[in-house]
Amino acid sequence: MPNRLAQATSPYLLQHADNPVDWWPWEQGAFEEARRRDVPVFLSVGYSACHWCHVMAHESFEDQATADYLNEHFVSVKVDREERPDVDAVYMEAVQAATGQGGWPMSVFMTPDGEPFYFGTYFPPAPRHGMPSFRQLLQGVHQAWAERRDEVTGVAGKIARDLAERELSYGDDRVPGEQELAQALLGLTREYDPQRGGFGGAPKFPPSMVIEFLLRHHARTGAEGALQMAADTCERMARGGIYDQLGGGFARYSVDRDWVVPHFEKMLYDNALLCRVYAHLWRATGSELARRVALETADFMVRELRTPEGGFASALDADSDDGTGRHVEGAYYVWTPTQLREVLGADDADLAARYFGVTEAGTFEEGASVLQLPQRDEVFDAGRIDGIRERLLAARASRPVPGRDDKVVAAWNGLAIAALAEAGAYFGRPDLTEAAVAAGDLLVRLHLDEQARIARTSKDGHVGANAGVLEDYADVAEGFLALASVTGEGVWLEFAGLLVDHILVRFTDDASGALYDTASDAERLIRRPQDPTDNAAPSGWTAAAGALLGYAAHTGSEPHRTAAERALGVVKALGPRVPRFIGWGLAVAEAVLDGPREIAVVGPALDDPATAELHRTALLGVAPGAVVAVGTAESDEFPLLADRPLVGGEPAAYVCRNFTCDAPTTDPDRLRTTLDG
Numbered sequence: 001m002p003n004r005l006a007q008a009t010s011p012y013l014l015q016h017a018d019n020p021v022d023w024w025p026w027e028q029g030a031f032e033e034a035r036r037r038d039v040p041v042f043l044s045v046g047y048s049a050c051h052w053c054h055v056m057a058h059e060s061f062e063d064q065a066t067a068d069y070l071n072e073h074f075v076s077v078k079v080d081r082e083e084r085p086d087v088d089a090v091y092m093e094a095v096q097a098a099t100g101q102g103g104w105p106m107s108v109f110m111t112p113d114g115e116p117f118y119f120g121t122y123f124p125p126a127p128r129h130g131m132p133s134f135r136q137l138l139q140g141v142h143q144a145w146a147e148r149r150d151e152v153t154g155v156a157g158k159i160a161r162d163l164a165e166r167e168l169s170y171g172d173d174r175v176p177g178e179q180e181l182a183q184a185l186l187g188l189t190r191e192y193d194p195q196r197g198g199f200g201g202a203p204k205f206p207p208s209m210v211i212e213f214l215l216r217h218h219a220r221t222g223a224e225g226a227l228q229m230a231a232d233t234c235e236r237m238a239r240g241g242i243y244d245q246l247g248g249g250f251a252r253y254s255v256d257r258d259w260v261v262p263h264f265e266k267m268l269y270d271n272a273l274l275c276r277v278y279a280h281l282w283r284a285t286g287s288e289l290a291r292r293v294a295l296e297t298a299d300f301m302v303r304e305l306r307t308p309e310g311g312f313a314s315a316l317d318a319d320s321d322d323g324t325g326r327h328v329e330g331a332y333y334v335w336t337p338t339q340l341r342e343v344l345g346a347d348d349a350d351l352a353a354r355y356f357g358v359t360e361a362g363t364f365e366e367g368a369s370v371l372q373l374p375q376r377d378e379v380f381d382a383g384r385i386d387g388i389r390e391r392l393l394a395a396r397a398s399r400p401v402p403g404r405d406d407k408v409v410a411a412w413n414g415l416a417i418a419a420l421a422e423a424g425a426y427f428g429r430p431d432l433t434e435a436a437v438a439a440g441d442l443l444v445r446l447h448l449d450e451q452a453r454i455a456r457t458s459k460d461g462h463v464g465a466n467a468g469v470l471e472d473y474a475d476v477a478e479g480f481l482a483l484a485s486v487t488g489e490g491v492w493l494e495f496a497g498l499l500v501d502h503i504l505v506r507f508t509d510d511a512s513g514a515l516y517d518t519a520s521d522a523e524r525l526i527r528r529p530q531d532p533t534d535n536a537a538p539s540g541w542t543a544a545a546g547a548l549l550g551y552a553a554h555t556g557s558e559p560h561r562t563a564a565e566r567a568l569g570v571v572k573a574l575g576p577r578v579p580r581f582i583g584w585g586l587a588v589a590e591a592v593l594d595g596p597r598e599i600a601v602v603g604p605a606l607d608d609p610a611t612a613e614l615h616r617t618a619l620l621g622v623a624p625g626a627v628v629a630v631g632t633a634e635s636d637e638f639p640l641l642a643d644r645p646l647v648g649g650e651p652a653a654y655v656c657r658n659f660t661c662d663a664p665t666t667d668p669d670r671l672r673t674t675l676d677g
Helices: 011-015 028-037 051-061 064-073 085-099 134-147 149-165 178-191 208-221 224-239 268-285 288-305 337-344 346-356 382-396 410-426 430-447 470-487 491-507 540-555 558-567 569-574 583-594 609-619 668-675
Strands: 041-046 075-080 106-110 116-120 319-321 327-329 457-459 598-602 627-631 652-657
Touching: 011 051, 011 075, 028 041, 028 075, 041 085, 051 064, 051 134, 064 134, 085 106, 085 116, 085 149, 116 149, 134 149, 178 208, 178 224, 178 583, 208 224, 208 268, 208 583, 224 268, 224 288, 268 288, 268 410, 288 410, 288 430, 337 346, 337 382, 346 382, 410 430, 410 470, 410 609, 430 457, 430 470, 430 491, 470 491, 470 540, 470 627, 491 540, 491 558, 540 558, 540 569, 540 583, 540 627, 558 569, 558 583, 569 583, 598 609, 609 627, 609 652, 609 668, 652 668
Parallel strands: 041 075, 598 627
Antiparallel strands: 041 106, 106 116, 319 327, 598 652
């Protein structure tokens, strides 16, 4: 019989709806039940595409004996970290503080008041490598709760107080200057891997936000080292196994330093961020590789992640059926020489093996290889390779496909909207811009209420119950600002304004300018979470700074600019020390130092060819964080267009800072020189 999770909208929770564990979703009723029964709460946090979450579910949560013990001695709560990032953040902070590491599934034991006292991640069904079995752990926690209650609650209370009292160093209310940004660049140079690209060792994650900083820093200062690190890292990733060489799109991370073997789950946020990064790299360098990867990644998102409602699904699983009934990580993506020969025949299979790096020994497991592009110097017949790729892609489509998490997350859709809108404009692909507009329409129609408060998620056209967090407001505003610049439709600027106003009122500390991840009227947890450092996506804090700054550049609003600059004080403090983990904040700081520039393009009509050429030239400018408004001289949709007439009856572009403009130009080449200088 299904448990309480059968009513959930989260695909991850629905995966556990038929477990024999008597799961509760995160709600007050679960904690009231724990008080009534006088038992601790077991909190399990994961997400749909998490490999080890599936493993622990199969081993423990689907096991009747384990479920019976849980049901008798605990109240069990299951949380999708993508639906409730606030719950995940608070308890992950406790896990990391107690154990020195974190990960998913996250396993936390707590009192009925939500105070944690024992932590971990994955636990096996039998003792392994010095780790107790999950059943042993449950028995130990139950015994401690029954026999040493005062000790347990004392520990829990102390942990909760320590978390609540943690102070974050905000720095000051000044933005990072030339010195801090130069120190950040130096720090990145020291951590850079010159042989393989990227930063640090294994596992290696796509450094999307850091690359954005490097591209902006090069655009503003001309620092060739910054561009070289960005370009080399992008090439290494694009040629590696972390990139899907057949279907496009990126996996979550590489388990090795060489980008060869990925953790195969594909996340919307990674692909949105990387699509934009590669588009910006092409904009800066004209790299054909960057253009191809940007477009293939955009096409992957539209083809494989777009939902019937027009939004974008969260993820594709790492695991799938390998054709024998086994659920195996990477089964959909890897190839053996024998499989190549079955599809291509001997001659083309030999060529494909050389081109994609498929070996008899394999680069993955059981003799299989992850496709990559290892041969830099050998010349291949492009037409023949294209045919091979098409045949392999068609053959792969007959394999059991990985599961898809159809949940639409507002923040990640905001990132996708920005990427697709810009890619469509840069590469003459109006279908991509139309996909971005459709996703924006869905967010407005379904996720925003009458007060423009955001719901975090939806699924199948039904909005979820969880309130949006800071990253939702910030990233959706970022997407709407990109739509405003690309489409010339001022309504997107209006919606962005509603969202950034919520950031000012409900997420910002009036005294310090610090930002919180949850709103002032959100559910109270044992700690109000806040974190300015990037994770897989920009932190809500620095994403908010970017959205506030972009809106201020469009409108001239001093309160929004002041809030953005105050929020960047933490980047001034952290940027020189941990630049890898605050890349988006550094990128926003680059925009502040450059102005950011405001470009008003005025023409007789949006579809006028000369106006369109000036508009596209403005969008292709590399000036950090520049905003673009396009319309007629009579338009009242964009403040930037006010009092900006045509020049001699011709379309004109005005380049401004703080609404103070240089002389207008009607020449796209002159505009390009101005923006790239």
